[in-house]
Structure formats: C-alpha cells, structure tokens
Amino acid sequence: MSRKVYIARSPRIAARKLGEETLVMAAQGSTLFTLNPTATILWQAADGVTALDDIVERHICSEFEVEPEQAMRDAEALAQELAGHGILLISEQPIPAVKNSPVQEQYR
Amino acid sequence: MNLMQQVGERALQLGVPLNVHLDLTYRCNEQCVHCYLDHHDHGEMTTAEIKHLLKEMADAGVFILTLSGGEIFLRKDLFEILERARELTFCIRLKTNAVLIRQAQAARLRDLGVESVQVSIYSHRPEVHDAITKIPGSFRRSIDAIRLLKSHGVRVQIANVLMTENQDDYRGTHALAEELGAKFTLDPIVAPMMDGDRGVMDLNVSESALHDTFRDESLIEDVAEFCAPPRAADESLLDSLPCSAGHTSCYISPYGEFYPCVQFPLSCGNVRERSFIDIWRHSEQLREVRSIRLRDLSSCSQCAHGGSCTRCPGLAFLEGNMRGPSTQDCEKSFARTGIPSVNLLSKKQQKKDQASPPRLVQIQLVPAVTGRRLAEMGNAAAAMAS
Numbered sequence: 001m002s003r004k005v006y007i008a009r010s011p012r013i014a015a016r017k018l019g020e021e022t023l024v025m026a027a028q029g030s031t032l033f034t035l036n037p038t039a040t041i042l043w044q045a046a047d048g049v050t051a052l053d054d055i056v057e058r059h060i061c062s063e064f065e066v067e068p069e070q071a072m073r074d075a076e077a078l079a080q081e082l083a084g085h086g087i088l089l090i091s092e093q094p095i096p097a098v099k100n101s102p103v104q105e106q107y108r
Numbered sequence: 109m110n111l112m113q114q115v116g117e118r119a120l121q122l123g124v125p126l127n128v129h130l131d132l133t134y135r136c137n138e139q140c141v142h143c144y145l146d147h148h149d150h151g152e153m154t155t156a157e158i159k160h161l162l163k164e165m166a167d168a169g170v171f172i173l174t175l176s177g178g179e180i181f182l183r184k185d186l187f188e189i190l191e192r193a194r195e196l197t198f199c200i201r202l203k204t205n206a207v208l209i210r211q212a213q214a215a216r217l218r219d220l221g222v223e224s225v226q227v228s229i230y231s232h233r234p235e236v237h238d239a240i241t242k243i244p245g246s247f248r249r250s251i252d253a254i255r256l257l258k259s260h261g262v263r264v265q266i267a268n269v270l271m272t273e274n275q276d277d278y279r280g281t282h283a284l285a286e287e288l289g290a291k292f293t294l295d296p297i298v299a300p301m302m303d304g305d306r307g308v309m310d311l312n313v314s315e316s317a318l319h320d321t322f323r324d325e326s327l328i329e330d331v332a333e334f335c336a337p338p339r340a341a342d343e344s345l346l347d348s349l350p351c352s353a354g355h356t357s358c359y360i361s362p363y364g365e366f367y368p369c370v371q372f373p374l375s376c377g378n379v380r381e382r383s384f385i386d387i388w389r390h391s392e393q394l395r396e397v398r399s400i401r402l403r404d405l406s407s408c409s410q411c412a413h414g415g416s417c418t419r420c421p422g423l424a425f426l427e428g429n430m431r432g433p434s435t436q437d438c439e440k441s442f443a444r445t446g447i448p449s450v451n452l453l454s455k456k457q458q459k460k461d462q463a464s465p466p467r468l469v470q471i472q473l474v475p476a477v478t479g480r481r482l483a484e485m486g487n488a489a490a491a492m493a494s
Contacts, residue, residue, distance in 0.1 A: 014199030014223065018118055019122050025171075027222075030224065032111055032115070
C-alpha cells in the first residue's frame with residue numbers, strides 16, 4: 001500500500017481506560033462504545049502524526065501473531081468504523097493537534 | 109444487560125469509581141422551598157484544588173463527572189474547571205437552574221462537548237415555579253436558557269421534583285419538556301436535608317397522589333410492570349449490592365468531603381487531606397458500606413418487596429441506620445403495589461400500640477422493706493430469669 005493514512009482521536013469525545021478496554025462516549029449522540037484491547041492499542045496510538053501502517057507495525061504486529069497485510073486490513077476497517085461514529089478522524093495528511101483538544105492529556 | 113450496565117459490572121470487578129458527583133458550590137441564586145442544602149459558603153475548594161482533584165479522579169478511572177451545586181454558574185472559574193475536565197476527557201454532565209446561561213455560555217458548553225445539561229423546572233406555570241424557587245422571573249430565565257442550549261445543539265434534561273406545591277403540574281411540565289425538545293425526569297420524593305433535618309419532608313405529596321402518579325401512562329411506559337406485585341428476594345438477590353453508592357460511584361462536596369453519594373452523607377474522608385484514590389481504596393467507612401448485602405438488612409431481607417424495592421441506603425442512613433429500611437422507599441413501593449412493606453407494617457403496629465397504651469399498673473408502697481428482703485427479692489428475680 002503506497003498511500004499513507006493518519007488517524008487521530010476526535011476532540012469531541014469522552015474517554016477512559018477501564019482495565020484493558022477503553023470507554024469512549026461520542027459527544028454527538030451520546031453513544032457509548034467499548035474498545036477491546038486491540039482496538040485500544042490503535043486508539044491510544046492515534047496521535048494524528050503516526051501513519052496507520054506504522055502503528056500497525058509497531059503496536060499490533062509486534063504484539064500479536066498476525067500477518068501484516070491482514071493486520072492492516074483489520075486496522076483500516078476498524079478506523080473506518082470508528083470514524084463513521086465520529087470518534088476518530090482519518091486523513092491522508094498528518095492531523096495537527098486541535099488547540100485545547102481534550103484528548104492530548106490523557107495519553108501523554 | 110445494556111452496555112452501560114456491563115461497563116458498571118466491569119468497573120465493580122476492577123474497583124473503579126466510574127461516576128463521581130462533584131458539587132462545586134452550595135451557594136445558590138434560588139431559594140427553593142424543598143432544597144436539602146445549607147447555602148452559606150463554609151470554605152469552598154479553590155480552582156487549584158479542584159483542578160488537582162480532577163487529575164486525581166481521571167487517574168483513578170472516573171469517566172462520568174456530574175458537576176452540580178448549589179448553582180454552578182455562581183463560580184467565576186466554572187469554565188476554567190470545565191476546560192480542565194475536558195482536557196482530562198471526562199464525560200461531563202451539568203446540573204443547573206440555568207438562570208445565568210446566556211448566548212455565550214451556551215456556545216461555550218457546546219464547544220466544550222459537555223454531554224448534557226440538567227435544568228430544574230418545577231412547573232409549566234411561571235407563578236408555581238417562581239413560588240418554589242422564591243425568585244420572580246426565574247421560570248422565564250430558565251426556559252430562555254433551555255431554548256438557547258437547544259439551539260446550540262446541547263442535550264437538555266428537565267428535572268422536576270414532585271411536591272405538594274406542584275403536584276398537579278407534572279403533566280404540563282412534561283409537555284413543556286417535549287415542546288422544548290428536552291428529556292423529562294420526575295423525582296417523586298423530597299429528601300431530608302443533608303444535616304438530617306426532616307422538616308422539608310412535609311412537602312412530600314400524599315400517598316394517594318403518589319399512587320395516581322405511578323399509574324399515569326403519560327409518565328410510566330409500562331404501568332402494569334411498574335406496579336406489578338412485589339418480588340421477595342431469592343438467594344442470589346440476598347447477596348446483591350443495595351446500589352452503586354461507594355461501589356462504582358461517590359460524591360464530593362464543595363469542601364472536599366467524600367461521601368458514598370450525595371444522598372448518603374457518611375463522611376469517608378476529605379480530599380484536601382488525603383488523595384482521592386487513597387480514600388476510595390482505604391476508607392473504613394467505604395469498606396463498611398461495601399460490606400453490606402441485602403441479607404444483612406434485617407427488615408428488608410424479610411420483606412415481600414426485597415427483590416423489587418428501590419431502597420436508598422443513603423435515605424436509610426439519614427433515617428438513622430444504613431442497614432435499616434428507607435421509609436420513603438417503602439412508601440413508594442406501597443404506592444406502586446398496594447402492599448405494605450415489613451417496615452410500614454411495623455410502624456403501623458407501633459402507632460397502634462402508642463394509641464392504646466397498656467393499662468397503668470397500680471404500684472403500692474411496701475412498708476418496711478429491709479435491705480435483706482430487697483436482696484432476697486433480687487435473688488428470686490435472678491432465679492426466675494435463669
């Protein structure tokens with residue numbers, strides 16, 4: 001895959017780790033999501049400046065026994081799904097941090 | 109079990125305080141007749157103290173943060189606190205009378221991504237609402253603020269408390285909420301004051317009014333289910349927890365006092381003296397609250413309502429015993445089902461006994477009772493007792 005994809009947590013969410021999972025509440029619609037441990041890894045790494053394939057390589061492939069292509073396909077599908085719910089931003093360019101973004105502090 | 113309940117179960121297993129209710133002030137610009145608070149400022153936490161507490165709570169895993177009062181908009185630093193809380197990714201719910209919310213405040217709340225704002229509205233009739241808040245014009249200002257919040261896309265919930273002053277108005281208030289696009293909740297009881305004063309409870313509606321309210325189909329989705337005959341507690345329920353207070357939720361006062369719940373004023377420590385997580389994990393009082401199971405409640409575990417009652421341990425505590433019944437909840441159960449609880453039956457019997465006191469026993473003076481004879485009488489009494 002040649003094009004780069006960047007992902008960032010939406011500034012309009014509430015989030016907290018609960019054990020190995022992550023609770024995410026979208027401000028829009030007040031919908032609650034729970035991210036499983038693998039999705040949590042992706043979520044925590046979604047800093048807007050690390051490309052998705054790098055995240056998969058560094059955090060998914062190194063932790064789980066999974067083929068890189070399969071891991072990338074799964075990660076893209078998950079990112080699209082989370083973006084569809086408005087809790088993740090996806091771009092082909094790095095996503096600059098939003099000023100006063102509420103998601104910067106928690107995963108520092 | 110819905111997702112929120114599953115999350116609650118997980119938090120319970122992990123010992124995580126998922127929900128915190130933090131009152132930022134007890135000061136208020138209304139003087140509601142039923143309010144349970146002392147509105148004088150006895151030394152509120154400073155901005156820095158609250159920010160420090162927010163960080164401690166985020167680290168402890170608190171997710172849903174309800175900010176309330178008093179009236180929160182009387183704090184000049186409210187938006188500074190909210191900004192910090194959103195930086196820490198709390199899900200924020202506000203409780204306010206909204207009197208001080210204007211265009212700028214509504215827009216800021218939207219921008220900050222506040223999850224919802226609950227506004228107290230006691231009637232759809234301005235004169236009734238204003239008589240309860242004792243502030244002329246408060247109804248109009250609160251309603252204007254709700255419209256503003258809604259126009260900015262902020263989720264609003266109208267909270268109504270049922271009392272003698274407004275008992276005929278809840279349908280109208282419900283209709284007003286629907287017109288405004290707000291959710292509606294009705295609290296059917298007036299709780300005692302936090303200092304234990306039970307005077308405000310005179311404002312509670314009569315048993316028959318409560319009975320009728322619980323059968324109002326405009327309010328209760330499934331009246332048959334809601335008012336179904338009670339269920340006694342089976343073995344598994346006897347080991348269940350009374351409620352989430354102190355288990356996955358807690359309350360902090362403007363002075364830093366840590367309670368299991370806003371309605372359960374058992375002091376477990378003060379966040380000005382100990383860290384939030386230290387109190388949460390090691391408070392003796394919380395340990396005691398957490399040890400209580402339904403089977404430990406002498407009256408409630410035997411009650412026909414044991415399996416379906418909504419007993420509030422805080423109200424029981426305010427009544428004098430956190431392992432005892434909460435009479436207000438017994439009254440609600442009775443209004444729903446028509447079947448009295450063990451506690452209500454016992455109180456009825458006590459009243460009866462007081463109404464017909466035992467016949468006075470004629471006591472005659474016994475002349476010349478000596479010390480020796482008194483000792484003999486004592487021995488005889490002891491022998492009888494054994």
